[in-house]
Every structure is written in C-alpha cells, then in structure tokens.
Amino acid sequence: MQALNHxxxxxxxxxxxxxxADGSGDKVLGLRDGSMLKFFRRKRLVSSALxxxxxxxxxxNARALHRRQVPCPEVIAVYRIPSIERDAVHYLxxxxxxxxxxxxxxxxxALRFELGQFVARLHAHGVYFRSLxxxxxxxxxxxxxxxxxxxxxxxxxxxxxxxxxLRNFQHMVRYKADMHWLLxxxxxxxxxxxxxxxxxxxxxxHTLMPRLSTLFG
Numbered sequence: 001m002q003a004l005n006h007x008x009x010x011x012x013x014x015x016x017x018x019x020x021a022d023g024s025g026d027k028v029l030g031l032r033d034g035s036m037l038k039f040f041r042r043k044r045l046v047s048s049a050l051x052x053x054x055x056x057x058x059x060x061n062a063r064a065l066h067r068r069q070v071p072c073p074e075v076i077a078v079y080r081i082p083s084i085e086r087d088a089v090h091y092l093x094x095x096x097x098x099x100x101x102x103x104x105x106x107x108x109x110a111l112r113f114e115l116g117q118f119v120a121r122l123h124a125h126g127v128y129f130r131s132l133x134x135x136x137x138x139x140x141x142x143x144x145x146x147x148x149x150x151x152x153x154x155x156x157x158x159x160x161x162x163x164x165x166l167r168n169f170q171h172m173v174r175y176k177a178d179m180h181w182l183l184x185x186x187x188x189x190x191x192x193x194x195x196x197x198x199x200x201x202x203x204x205x206h207t208l209m210p211r212l213s214t215l216f217g
Contacts, residue, residue, distance in 0.1 A: 001056060006083035012090075013037065025084070035076060036093050039086045040151070054151045055079070055087035062091070064155040068125045071138070071146025094148050096140040103134070103181040111139070112182060116194025118145040123165050124198065126156035132168055134178040162208050169215055183216060192216060 004012070013029055016037070020028040029037040040054040055078045065072040074092040081088055099107070099115060115137065122129065129136075129147065136149040147153070160168070173179055182191045192212055199205045 001053070001078045001080050001087070004079040004081045004088075006081075009079075009081050009083065025086075031090075034092070035090060036073075037088050037090050039084075039088050041086055053080075053087045055089040057153075058089045058091075058151040061150045061153045061155065065127070065147060065150065065153075068127065068155070070122065070125075070127070071140055071144050072150055073148060094138050094140065094146050096138040096146070098148075099134040099137045099139060099145075100178065102139060107181075108139075110190075113190035113194040114145065115182075116191040116196075117198050118194075119168075120195040120198035123160045123168070126158055126160060127153065128156070128160055128164050128168065129153045130168075130171065132171055133175050134172075134181070135175075159204075162204060165208060166211060166215070169212060173215060179216070189213075189216060 013031065015032045016029040018026055018028075019030050019036070020026075024041065025039070027039055029039075031037060038055075038058070040058075059075045059078050062072050062075045071094055073094050076090040076092065079088045079090065099111065102108070102111065115134075118137070119132070129150075129152070131149065131152045136147060138146050138148055140146055183189060192209070195212070196205065196209055199208070
C-alpha cells in the first residue's frame with residue numbers, strides 16, 4: 001500500500017466526477033483518464049479492516065480472480081491517504097453493463113442460462129462472493145460475464161461447500177427484482193439449468209439442486 005500525500009491526492013483527483021458519495025464523503029470517483037478511485041474507511045475502532053484493509057482486499061481479490069480467468073477490474077495502485085483518513089484503490093473499471101441494467105432493458109435471450117453457468121463456475125473455483133447480486137455481475141463487450149465491487153469476496157482452493165453455495169443463493173433471493181427476472185422464463189428455470197449443467201451428476205448435485213429448486217420456487 002502506497003502512502004499518498006495531500007498534494008498528490010488532489011492532483012490525482014483533479015477534474016474527477018463523483019460517481020458515488022454518502023454523508024461521510026466521496027466513495028467512488030471517475031478520473032479524467034477513465035480510471036476509477038474507490039475509497040474505503042474503517043467504520044469501527046476494532047475491525048478486521050485494521051489488519052487487512054478493504055483496499056488491499058480489493059486488489060488481492062482482483063489477482064485471485066484473474067488467476068481463475070474471471071473478468072474483473074484491473075488494479076493500478078492501492079493508496080493510504082492520511083489527510084482524508086481513507087484508503088483507496090485506483091483501478092481500470094470492467095467494461096460492459098451489469099446484468100441488472102440489461103434485464104431492465106433488452107437482455108440477450110440466453111443470459112439466464114449463461115448466468116447460471118457463470119455462478120456455478122465461480123463456486124467450482126472456490127469463489128465466495130458475499131454480496132453476489134445482478135448489480136455486480138457485468139456482461140463485457142466480448143460477451144463474457146465478470147465481477148465488479150469485489151472487496152467483499154474470498155477465494156479458496158477447493159470448490160465451495162454445499163452450505164456456502166446455499167448461503168450465496170440466499171443472498172441473491174433477497175433482491176426481488178433480480179428474482180423476478182431470473183424466474184420470468186415460462187420454459188422453466190434456465191438459470192438453475194445452467195448451474196446444474198456445470199455441477200454435473202455429482203453427489204453435491206443430488207444434495208444441492210433440490211434445495212435450490214425450493215429456494216427459487
């Protein structure tokens with residue numbers, strides 16, 4: 001993590017567009033060269049973010065996803081900015097549109113099926129994305145699915161357990177608009193069929209798929 005003094009920080013953000021902010025200040029800036037600057041603050045005095053700051057997690061997760069050939073933002077640098085009491089990650093955004101943006105417009109017909117395959121491959125590669133929803137899955141211009149907003153993510157060497165997979169899906173069903181779109185196909189559930197295809201005829205499939213059918217039913 002690189003220390004960034006205040007004059008260097010002001011120079012970096014000169015002419016930037018505020019993409020996201022809250023009552024505590026800027027959260028995401030769009031810089032003049034098309035890159036992004038995302039800020040993180042430690043909300044509690046005692047926090048795991050003290051030992052492993054979220055900006056560093058973002059960068060570490062990007063490396064782990066690239067190793068698994070999952071499209072995601074490309075990190076340029078990770079900063080600690082003492083003058084504003086923030087850490088920040090400077091990155092090139094992943095080009096494309098989120099699945100949520102697509103289904104609010106004109107989503108490709110096969111997107112539900114491909115999304116199911118994508119989530120199954122994430123799980124098979126040990127990717128546990130706690131904040132998984134259709135607003136942080138992107139369809140790139142070359143028709144690949146990838147991830148954004150990746151600080152809240154962990155990668156392990158083995159495929160996810162059935163319990164972790166279910167917890168991931170339980171998070172997804174909290175988003176009613178997402179669920180309505182996922183289950184809107186009258187031909188059944190292409191999303192679950194895509195997931196089942198990648199999972200294959202394994203003991204995990206016989207355990208997991210009935211529970212998913214109930215969860216998404």
